[in-house]
Amino acid sequence: MSDDPIVHGDDAPPSSWKKGDAPDAMGIGDTKGDSIVGRTVTINRPVGEVFAYFRDFTNLPTFMENVVSIEVLDEARSHWVVKAPAGRTVEWDARITDEAQDRFIAWTSEPGADVANSGRVDFQDAGARGTVVTATILYDPPGGIVGKIVAKMFQREPAIQARRDLRRFKQLMETGEIATSAYTARQLEEETN
Amino acid sequence: MRALAWHGRHDVRVDTVDDPEILNPRDCIIKVTSTAICGSDLHLYDGYIPTMKAGDILGHEFMGEVVETGPKSTLQKGQRVVVPFTIACGSCYHCGKHQYSACDNGNPADNQDIGMELYGQPMSGLFGYSHLTGGYAGGQAEYVRVPFSDVGPIVIPDGVDDDTVLFLSDILPTGWMAAENADIEPGDTVAVWGCGPVGLFAVQSAFLMGAARVIAIDHFPKRLELAKKFGAETINYEESAVYEALMTMTGGIGPDAVIDSVGLEAHGFFVDNVIDQIKKSTFLGTDRIHSIRQAIVACRKGGRVSMPAVYGGIVDKFPLGAFMEKGLTLKTGQTHVQHYMPALLNAIMEGKIDTTFLISHRMDLEDAPKGYKMFHDDQNEVTKIVLKPGFN
Numbered sequence: 154m155s156d157d158p159i160v161h162g163d164d165a166p167p168s169s170w171k172k173g174d175a176p177d178a179m180g181i182g183d184t185k186g187d188s189i190v191g192r193t194v195t196i197n198r199p200v201g202e203v204f205a206y207f208r209d210f211t212n213l214p215t216f217m218e219n220v221v222s223i224e225v226l227d228e229a230r231s232h233w234v235v236k237a238p239a240g241r242t243v244e245w246d247a248r249i250t251d252e253a254q255d256r257f258i259a260w261t262s263e264p265g266a267d268v269a270n271s272g273r274v275d276f277q278d279a280g281a282r283g284t285v286v287t288a289t290i291l292y293d294p295p296g297g298i299v300g301k302i303v304a305k306m307f308q309r310e311p312a313i314q315a316r317r318d319l320r321r322f323k324q325l326m327e328t329g330e331i332a333t334s335a336y337t338a339r340q341l342e343e344e345t346n
Numbered sequence: 347m348r349a350l351a352w353h354g355r356h357d358v359r360v361d362t363v364d365d366p367e368i369l370n371p372r373d374c375i376i377k378v379t380s381t382a383i384c385g386s387d388l389h390l391y392d393g394y395i396p397t398m399k400a401g402d403i404l405g406h407e408f409m410g411e412v413v414e415t416g417p418k419s420t421l422q423k424g425q426r427v428v429v430p431f432t433i434a435c436g437s438c439y440h441c442g443k444h445q446y447s448a449c450d451n452g453n454p455a456d457n458q459d460i461g462m463e464l465y466g467q468p469m470s471g472l473f474g475y476s477h478l479t480g481g482y483a484g485g486q487a488e489y490v491r492v493p494f495s496d497v498g499p500i501v502i503p504d505g506v507d508d509d510t511v512l513f514l515s516d517i518l519p520t521g522w523m524a525a526e527n528a529d530i531e532p533g534d535t536v537a538v539w540g541c542g543p544v545g546l547f548a549v550q551s552a553f554l555m556g557a558a559r560v561i562a563i564d565h566f567p568k569r570l571e572l573a574k575k576f577g578a579e580t581i582n583y584e585e586s587a588v589y590e591a592l593m594t595m596t597g598g599i600g601p602d603a604v605i606d607s608v609g610l611e612a613h614g615f616f617v618d619n620v621i622d623q624i625k626k627s628t629f630l631g632t633d634r635i636h637s638i639r640q641a642i643v644a645c646r647k648g649g650r651v652s653m654p655a656v657y658g659g660i661v662d663k664f665p666l667g668a669f670m671e672k673g674l675t676l677k678t679g680q681t682h683v684q685h686y687m688p689a690l691l692n693a694i695m696e697g698k699i700d701t702t703f704l705i706s707h708r709m710d711l712e713d714a715p716k717g718y719k720m721f722h723d724d725q726n727e728v729t730k731i732v733l734k735p736g737f738n
């Protein structure tokens with residue numbers, strides 16, 4: 154991390170910066186990795202409700218398509234199992250490094266993670282428009298054979314995945330369900346696996 | 347169940363497929379009693395729309411009887427409903443503003459990427475209209491799964507015929523919104539390009555909104571005749587020069603408002619080309635826009651342009667100068683069907699709007715492939731085909 158404060162001459166958010174200087178400016182506790190994904194969505198529900206749903210990590214697999222399970226270990230730590238290509242999964246323990254009720258949650262993966270990652274999700278009260286949710290994720294594509302497979306997924310997919318997951322989160326919060334165009338249970342099953 | 351499925355260019359078949367099931371709490375299942383073939387379906391038939399998959403069930407204009415309800419549906423079994431072609435959640439910001447076709451949540455998350463790339467923000471889902479608009483199975487079938495059934499379908503009172511209310515699903519609200527978007531003032535002269543179902547409903551709506559004169563433009567004599575029946579003056583563009591005719595008919599002023607209800611139908615619209623163009627970033631002209639160009643040039647200074655016609659991509663030769671210099675206003679968009687349904691149902695019940703005049707053919711769902719071919723081959727004789735499962 155550089156010690157010089159990062160100064161841009163405009164108000165554009167770090168996730169849109171063209172130079173590689175965004176991670177340092179993100180205010181993410183322990184920065185892990187160098188690939189950055191930033192996505193924003195506005196959810197037409199009060200910030201308290203949106204934050205509370207997200208803060209209960211056991212809810213996340215409902216709308217995060219690649220997350221198989223999240224086990225909450227204690228107030229700060231949780232164990233994540235995430236789908237990888239070729240029927241594999243990758244796992245890590247995540248630790249909350251900082252949080253403020255109804256404002257943000259920041260985390261980092263613990264040593265030994267299959268894919269080192271860190272990030273933060275910001276919640277901003279948007280008055281009549283609801284809540285602006287911004288997810289910023291940094292991840293470190295790993296080496297090795299598994300690493301190659303995982304990297305393939307993570308290098309190409311995280312931006313798209315984060316965007317789709319946020320849309321599903323929005324759908325769930327606003328409509329109580331996640332939209333699908335399947336018309337049989339079997340089709341739906343195929344789509345979500 | 348039996349359903350009309352797309353298999354390729356000029357290849358639609360009635361197949362036996364799985365029955366739909368309730369998948370989300372707000373869903374319902376309806377048993378279709380009437381469903382229409384739309385001009386827009388012909389684009390699918392002609393193979394112009396990308397992201398179609400063999401086996402996709404078509405149809406976005408349909409109605410029927412509720413046979414199953416999810417726990418959060420507000421409908422009851424046995425109710426008869428007309429279903430809007432736009433799939434909207436009713437609870438997002440846009441639905442709150444009654445901009446239903448801009449619903450954030452009607453299109454499944456994964457399907458929104460392409461809309462985002464093409465248009466900046468994804469639009470709502472639509473029934474039976476390619477994977478670009480969600481990949482939802484359509485209504486030219488015996489049964490349909492209807493998402494958000496607590497906000498979409500409108501309940502039809504007993505004793506009201508299917509044929510009088512079916513067009514609430516799309517073309518009647520579309521024609522009405524087209525006229526509304528023309529901001530008609532009493533005494534106005536309104537010119538309407540295209541006398542398909544949308545144009546013909548725009549003609550009726552324009553008169554109801556106070557237009558003194560409506561001038562309808564097309565080249566099919568039968569369609570022009572229908573417009574005349576509703577009091578419109580007509581111009582056959584194959585026989586007369588449209589701009590000259592309009593200028594003379596309006597005393598050299600031009601129509602106060604112009605409505606383009608032609609769109610890509612007449613001129614061939616190729617979304618795949620559009621996507622190619624965007625990919626190549628050449629931004630060369632793609633949609634051919636003869637009618638809208640003519641409408642803008644003919645419109646009087648300070649007048650209004652309404653464009654219900656569908657365009658999908660990027661155009662060139664758009665008369666931006668005429669548009670700017672004359673200070674015109676343009677309003678357009680996919681129809682916010684849910685917003686218009688209740689008032690239009692009332693207007694039908696009160697006999698203010700005639701809907702059944704449009705139907706030229708009724709046939710069994712099993713004959714749908716024949717219907718597509720007929721509609722495709724002869725738009726003069728065929729104005730609207732309504733399919734009814736079990737009609738024979």
Ligand SMILES: NC(=O)c1ccc[n+]([C@@H]2O[C@H](COP(=O)([O-])OP(=O)(O)OC[C@H]3O[C@@H](n4cnc5c(N)ncnc54)[C@H](O)[C@@H]3O)[C@@H](O)[C@H]2O)c1
Pocket residue numbers: 384385386516517520539540541542543544545563564565566569583607608609610611612636637654655656679680681725
């Ligand atoms: N905005 C919406 O939500 C919405 C909904 C439904 C349909 N649409 C669109 O509205 C348009 C009309 O739909 P429709 O079902 O009535 O289609 P249609 O194909 O039945 O009618 C189009 C008519 O335009 C005529 N025409 C062709 N070229 C012309 C020209 N240069 N000048 C004047 N007339 C011309 C054709 O002869 C035809 O009768 C289509 O673009 C359709 O996709 C939009």
Ligand SMILES: [Zn+2]
Pocket residue numbers: 384385386406407516517
């Ligand atoms: Zn239609």
Ligand SMILES: [Zn+2]
Pocket residue numbers: 434435436437438439440441448449450451452
């Ligand atoms: Zn909505």
